[in-house]
Every structure is written in structure tokens, then in C-alpha cells.
Amino acid sequence: MEKGLAWFCKPGRIFMLELCSIRSVTHDDLPMLFSWRNHPDVRRFMFTQHEISPHEHLNWYAKSCQDPSRRLLIVQEQQIPFGFVQFDHLSTGAVCDWGFYTAPQAPKGSGKKLGYVALNHAFSSLQLHKVCGQAIVSNKASQGLHQSLGFQQEGLLRDQHHVDGIYQSVICYGLLAHEWHAQSTDKENTHAPH
Numbered sequence: 001m002e003k004g005l006a007w008f009c010k011p012g013r014i015f016m017l018e019l020c021s022i023r024s025v026t027h028d029d030l031p032m033l034f035s036w037r038n039h040p041d042v043r044r045f046m047f048t049q050h051e052i053s054p055h056e057h058l059n060w061y062a063k064s065c066q067d068p069s070r071r072l073l074i075v076q077e078q079q080i081p082f083g084f085v086q087f088d089h090l091s092t093g094a095v096c097d098w099g100f101y102t103a104p105q106a107p108k109g110s111g112k113k114l115g116y117v118a119l120n121h122a123f124s125s126l127q128l129h130k131v132c133g134q135a136i137v138s139n140k141a142s143q144g145l146h147q148s149l150g151f152q153q154e155g156l157l158r159d160q161h162h163v164d165g166i167y168q169s170v171i172c173y174g175l176l177a178h179e180w181h182a183q184s185t186d187k188e189n190t191h192a193p194h
């Protein structure tokens with residue numbers, strides 16, 4: 001299990017992250033992930049929005065476990081899980097895609113904690129070169145989170161997502177390792193950890 005960085009901040013807001021950690025998903029997490037993933041506030045922003053069946057969920061986990069290029073992770077605070085992160089197309093120096101959600105009952109600010117811990121893991125432990133994310137245009141929280149974490153908008157896929165008879169565009173984001181490390185160093189130089 002990896003501990004999160006001690007803190008992160010932006011003007012006026014400082015979060016202590018020393019109690020956060022990230023670890024692999026285990027079989028015991030499956031019922032919790034099943035309820036999070038199927039919650040309407042989560043699945044309405046996923047690319048597949050139907051209610052996942054228990055069978056589909058177990059298949060997804062079994063398939064993921066056999067895929068060395070995929071990592072399923074739980075982010076937790078004081079040992080209590082509050083978010084899920086997935087990295088795909090993994091290898092050292094790789095350009096990876098990420099996906100994530102926080103527990104439906106998690107307070108605002110949890111997304112930022114999740115992002116910070118997961119990206120620190122991605123660019124330090126996993127030694128990734130780049131993390132790419134995608135957000136449906138109606139998903140303002142995900143857009144705000146990507147921007148807040150330092151992602152650059154790299155593209156717009158017009159009418160890419162079709163659900164309930166409506167087409168929505170998808171925003172593509174990217175964050176490079178050196179950009180992430182520069183942000184972290186910047187913060188360390190201006191705000192000493194408590």
C-alpha cells in the first residue's frame with residue numbers, strides 16, 4: 001500500500017493527504033464497487049450507463065485481473081475507501097488512460113484527493129509518461145477536476161457519446177509526467193508541509 005503525499009493546496013484551500021493511501025482492488029471490494037458503479041450519480045457519467053449485472057461485474061473483475069496492462073485501485077483515507085481509479089494500457093514510460101469515480105456519499109473535495117493520490121502513484125510508482133482522461137461535456141465536475149489537477153485540454157470529440165437519443169461531445173485531457181512533477185515541486189517550494 002502506498003501512502004499519499006502529505007498535502008496539497010491551492011490558494012485558500014489546503015488539504016492534508018497524509019491519511020490517504022492507494023492499493024489494489026481485491027475480491028472483497030467487489031460488493032462495494034458494484035454499489036458505487038451502479039449508483040445513478042456515477043453511472044450517468046460513464047460511457048456505458050446501463051445498470052451493471054452481478055455477472056457482468058464479476059466478469060469485468062476476472063478479465064481485469066488477467067490483464068497486465070490494467071490496474072484497478074482503491075483510494076482510501078484512514079483505511080476507509082472513498083474512490084476507485086483504473087489505469088489502462090500500462091507499461092513503464094507508457095501513455096495511459098485513466099477512469100475514476102468517488103463513492104456516491106463522498107463529500108466534495110474527495111475527487112481532488114483521489115486525483116492527487118492516483119496521479120502521484122501514476123507518475124512515481126508506475127513511472128508513466130502521460131495520463132489521458134475523457135469527460136462527457138455535461139460532466140462539469142470531471143472537467144473541473146481535470147483542470148484543477150493540471151490536465152491540458154487536447155481535443156474535443158464532437159457528438160461522440162450517444163445515450164437516450166442524445167449525442168454529446170467528449171473532451172480529451174492529457175497530463176505529462178514533467179508537468180505533474182513541476183506542479184508538485186512548485187507547491188513544495190511555496191508551501192512547506194505542516
Ligand SMILES: CC(C)(COP(=O)(O)OP(=O)(O)OC[C@H]1O[C@@H](n2cnc3c(N)ncnc32)[C@H](O)[C@@H]1OP(=O)(O)O)[C@@H](O)C(=O)NCCC(=O)NCCS
Nearest residue numbers: 042045100101102108109110111112140141142144145148
Ligand atoms: C468527478 C468526481 C470524481 C469529482 O469529485 P468531486 O469530489 O465532486 O470533485 P472536487 O470537489 O474535488 O472538485 C474538483 C474540482 O472540480 C471543480 N468542480 C467540482 N464539481 C464541479 C461542478 N459541478 N462544476 C464545475 N466545477 C466543479 C471543483 O471546484 C474543483 O476545482 P478547484 O480545485 O479549482 O476548486 C465525482 O463527481 C464523481 O465520481 N462523479 C461520478 C463519476 C465520474 O464522473 N467520473 C469521471 C468520469 S470522466
